[in-house]
Amino acid sequence: MTTVDPGEVYDLRGLKCPLPVLKTRKRLEQLPSGTTLWIETTDPLAVIDIPHFCSEKGHALEFSERTDDGHRFLIRKG
Template sequence: MTEHELDAQGLLCPLPVLKARKRLAGLKSGETLKLIATDPASVIDVPHFCNEQGHELLSHEKAEGRHIFRIRRK
């Protein structure tokens, strides 16, 4: 299955989530999005967004000051 990538490094709240929302809207159900963010608030915003919109947050890892989220579109 194709994994799409969205680099939101350097963007501050709410831009990473807004860009993820727009990108996910263009994906088919079940496709995944890898979101890379540096905004500290993303650790709160992204899980909340997924919960509200019904998308599945598959994973979250932190590496080298970046947060890497994998989201499966509902």
């Protein structure tokens, strides 16, 4: 795992669209503004859906990378 930020890791691997975005939205609603959250997913559409979700809802996509089995995103709640 990269050392960009030690925020909480939310493992959404194995879930298919639209569940990763829906669960990310629900989890972020529970967190205070400015909190960071790592999202790990194997859904190939997440590379499109997560950045779009962040843009639409005012969250900052701080980091994104490809992993062996999917993608990992670092979101800072707006």
